[in-house]
Amino acid sequence: MIPRRLETSIRAALQRSPSVALIGPRQVGKTTIALNIAEGAPSVYLDLESRLDLEKVRDIHLFHSQNSDKLIVMDEVQRLPELFQELRGIIDQERRKGHKTGQFLFLGSASLDLLQQSGESLAGRITYIELYPVDALEYGGDKYDRLNELWLRGGFPESLLADTESNSLQWRRDFIKTYLERDIPQFGPRIPAETLERFWTMLAHNQGAVLNASHLGRNLEISGVTIGRYLDLMVDLLLIRRLKPWTFNIGKRLVRSPKIYVRDSGIVHALLNIGSYNQLLGHPVVGGSWEGFVIENILSVAPAGMQAFYYGTPGGAEIDLILEFSADEKWAIEIKRSSSPSLSKGFHIACQDVNPQKRYVVYAGTDRFTLTDNVTAISLAELMRELLQV
Template sequence: MILRHAAPRLLRLLQGFPIVTVTGPRQSGKTTLVRQLLPDKPYVSLESPSAREFARSRPEEFLRQYPHGAVIDEAQHAPELFSEMQSVVDAAGRMGLFVLTGSQNLSLLSRVTQSLAGRTALVELMPLSVAELRGAGLLPQDYAGLLTKGFFPAIYARDLDPHEWLQAYLVTYAERDARQLAAVQDLGAFQRFLRLVAARTGQLLNMQALAGDVGISDKTVKHWLSILETCYLIHYVRPHFANFGKRLVKMPKLYMTDVGLAAALVGIQNEGQMQAHPLRGPLFETLVVNEFLKNRCNAGLRDPLYFWRDNIGTEVDLVIERGQEIAAVEIKSGPTVASDAFRNLHKWRKYATERGAFSAIYPGLVYGGSQRFTREEVDVLPWLAL
């Protein structure tokens, strides 16, 4: 069994909130985690048409079945439950009564926040992390295989061909969910859109260029991207707008939430193909950025990740602010660190120092090798230690 780092926080929240909402991509392990932690709590999935219809048409009667609470899976299918649940938990006055899970981010959260404000805590469960795989003894020493395999738990729990499973995931979940939410009529265009989005992971988002390549309007691209974000298939890292006295770019960088899914979409089927593929660098960057995202989700941190890039193209891949402290991280896929790898970090540190608003400044670099060391006042960290 792979121990999930979100588990202690989930259990802690159940002591202080009557409802805990667990969201994340499909197949990220939400149901498995909740049922392992709460084996005695009744479980119902609203993916079942009969359960969904009962919950939507008679929410009061549906909840009356569970006087001691329950795990309600894919709760976004019956938003009618939420207002009724408010009355139930207020009357009961007990913590940890209901656990809701859902694989649609914005649609679920908007309804939860409207009806259950102050009554529910949120846990976002991403696919497995490097640290979780390392703890289970499942982490390979070469990242190329991991880029191909991705991080969905099912791939590690069963004897499956990763590429075949990821292709099935695309058809069964990604295309189905996104197409239903977006009311897509042209399946061919949408499939082409997904592949082109995957090919842009780790890059600045240019909606006009993407629209032109797919052959659809800018408005459609914006709508389809919002659906992919809702389904946890992509996320964004926004530019850091600290006033360093330089003109900074405003476009966000786009990342696929699972690097294996990105690899499958661009046609990479095995480790050998990954080693020679031109997207290996951006996919490695996606892996590292996603690890920072997973660690923050597991800890319940809401402050976002940023990147920094000036108007002449000097870029630092991640910028992280915590109060008066700031850290910057460069990402290099090579097994060794070249002497010029720190150039952008030094330039960023100069700007950050001149700004004078930070009590501490931490530059770091994550690379594709295996040793940890310090060079030129930069903490150099191997990806294996994330």
């Protein structure tokens, strides 16, 4: 088992908040963390995909009265949205008794769905935490081989820890199939699994590309509006990242459509039938895959309140990632797969437009050194450690 850094944050959140929602895609490790936490205190665990456990909480007031001295962990809580309205009264009642923290731990596989259901009912009574797949710091990303293995297999623990490359790839194929045939239909309109798989695969082929809904729609023979609906659903399920453009008014024409990334690199490779590191290096997606991998790892350690963007102009000025901590603090990050990075003129022009306080190029090496124009070349792991100190 790989120790997860976020477990400490969840324990701390339960010490200050009556309820905590741990959100992340299926199989990312939420249940493992919850059970670890539950071992250290009186608790009861419920999987709401189990018919028996679902029936136990149909009358949540009765169930809570019988377990009021325990941490109640509810997995796949989005399956019972009406629960949240009832929980509000229970939490307020416990507050009046002096029991103010650590009452409920919710686990959910859908972001917007869970946020809307709980946010309306539990405002001021809940803390939200997102669990990313295993990241470079958790998997020893300073070691070149370990970093490449994480990039190839992705961060879902069962894929990452599989005993062979073929078993890892098969796990990811099964993961994709399960989402297409069972999980996605639970959350959205009935979408043919074959159509959705083609859509997902097209996004993988175009990893890191600026969204062109009309082009995608023509290829799938559906409307751009329908593409937008599919994309919204997969963003809500934490499978796709929509990276917004930085569009502060600087008197220039800017690219205003988002960039789209399949969030886990291992899922990208499974969708494209890439089963080995050598196959990955020879595939046209290698640059986009590395870029998406680095972005997800960086955002996994980003401080609360930070916003992420990319910057682009029709003339070619571009920054792969802008981290905006405040109106006065921005970092510009360029991402290169090369072990001897060089920067394009477009990056320097973009930095003149954006005026970031720090400029980095994340590359495949381990040394830290300064390039021209106050740009620091840095490894992914070192930049992640720096962000954890912000």
